[in-house]
Amino acid sequence: MQNLKKIHDIDFHDCQNLAEFINIHPKGKFSGWTIVESGVPQGSVLGPLGFIVYINDVDGCATDITTMKKFADDTKAANRIRNEQDKMNLQQCLDKLVKWAEEWDMQFNINKCKVMHLGRHNLKYSYTMNGVELKSVEEETDVGIKLAHNLKPGLQCAAAAGKAKFVLSQVSRAFHFRDKSVFLNLYKQFVRPHLEFCVPVWCPWQEGDKLVLEKVQMKAVTMISGLQSKEYEDKLKELNLQSLQERRIRYDMMQVFKLMHNYDDVDRRQFFQTAGEESVRVTRQSSDALNILTTRCKTEVRRNFFTNRVAENWNKLPENIKGAGNIKTFKSLYDKIPEQHQ
Numbered sequence: 001m002q003n004l005k006k007i008h009d010i011d012f013h014d015c016q017n018l019a020e021f022i023n024i025h026p027k028g029k030f031s032g033w034t035i036v037e038s039g040v041p042q043g044s045v046l047g048p049l050g051f052i053v054y055i056n057d058v059d060g061c062a063t064d065i066t067t068m069k070k071f072a073d074d075t076k077a078a079n080r081i082r083n084e085q086d087k088m089n090l091q092q093c094l095d096k097l098v099k100w101a102e103e104w105d106m107q108f109n110i111n112k113c114k115v116m117h118l119g120r121h122n123l124k125y126s127y128t129m130n131g132v133e134l135k136s137v138e139e140e141t142d143v144g145i146k147l148a149h150n151l152k153p154g155l156q157c158a159a160a161a162g163k164a165k166f167v168l169s170q171v172s173r174a175f176h177f178r179d180k181s182v183f184l185n186l187y188k189q190f191v192r193p194h195l196e197f198c199v200p201v202w203c204p205w206q207e208g209d210k211l212v213l214e215k216v217q218m219k220a221v222t223m224i225s226g227l228q229s230k231e232y233e234d235k236l237k238e239l240n241l242q243s244l245q246e247r248r249i250r251y252d253m254m255q256v257f258k259l260m261h262n263y264d265d266v267d268r269r270q271f272f273q274t275a276g277e278e279s280v281r282v283t284r285q286s287s288d289a290l291n292i293l294t295t296r297c298k299t300e301v302r303r304n305f306f307t308n309r310v311a312e313n314w315n316k317l318p319e320n321i322k323g324a325g326n327i328k329t330f331k332s333l334y335d336k337i338p339e340q341h342q
Helices: 047-062 085-102 152-175 180-196 207-223 232-239 244-260 306-316 327-334
Strands: 069-073 075-079 114-116 135-136 139-142 145-148
Touching: 047 075, 047 085, 047 139, 075 085, 145 152, 152 180, 152 207, 180 207, 180 244, 207 232, 207 244, 244 306, 244 327
Parallel strands: 114 135
Antiparallel strands: 069 075, 139 145
């Protein structure tokens, strides 16, 4: 990457200096020009794009493994390991990454590089980077989500509930009279987001995990003053509030809609096989072209993974909802069908 010195494609016309051009306050300050000899300056507007350009060719190190994913400065490499050769391919990839980092002055922090072995029959080989054996872990936080080696969401549920209860406690101490309107808005604004952050990725299916999350909302509802109802379900109706389980199903349906109608920049065929595809045999399940075809699953995790768990609820939706013109219309039509939230 060549050094970036100055950008000359701005016409300053009759402006005396850069400060006048961008209308900075007379007392304001701006930095001078400098030479970027390596890396990418943090905190700049073009920094993220520059960083992507800088590391984009790192994919060339992963030609012999299953996958490599990059998100900002986090890079994840994975390979299906069935024998010694698969292990060697992954180790060679790590060696290439170390060499690439040395050439481009982007050394990895090996103390933060870890290995997670997935699968009950994993051979659990050890791997090294620059001669240092990588630590094997059974849980890790990735983009704010706690991942376990068994891929079950129990850790994330406990962590989300813990954060939400902490914030709820702070809110309750600050407001002694918990008016229905004010306290409910505080709960929605500051507490519930912790319980639902990125939830389509880690949606729980075991009753214990569901209850861990729901108990936080139960506690918040109990704190609200002036409710006439005694049972939790009745209080939700009085507050015009959905249970967290109902909201998780709604989020799933919204995400499916986005994938089906190309709102997200991904190929939906990576997630679903739909009834509208030419190779699909005509059955009751394929009566609607937007229906998702289910697959047989041997494991509990696979059965409850996003691509499988959403099929039944999505296929039950009327055709006019699945084919809504935009996401706003979809949400409006979906919310008018209470039986979908059971």
